[in-house]
Amino acid sequence: MLELAPFGKVLYSSDAFALAELYHLGALLFRHGLAGLLARGVEDGAWTAGDAERVAGMIASGNARRVYGI
Numbered sequence: 001m002l003e004l005a006p007f008g009k010v011l012y013s014s015d016a017f018a019l020a021e022l023y024h025l026g027a028l029l030f031r032h033g034l035a036g037l038l039a040r041g042v043e044d045g046a047w048t049a050g051d052a053e054r055v056a057g058m059i060a061s062g063n064a065r066r067v068y069g070i
Contacts, residue, residue: 010059
């Protein structure tokens with residue numbers, strides 16, 4: 001997905017429902033997966049650590065704050 005969509009258009013969603021544990025697990029797996037992807041990008045020289053932090057912040061909450069005005 002991150003190869004196809006601009007980073008400024010991607011929003012995190014857990015797709016969980018009902019049980020609070022599903023929201024927690026979705027967020028945990030998202031953070032783990034995104035951190036691994038961004039770390040590999042930094043190791044490969046695709047982006048800097050600062051760029052990786054910026055992208056993580058945009059996807060995790062920054063884009064939603066901007067779009068929804070919160």
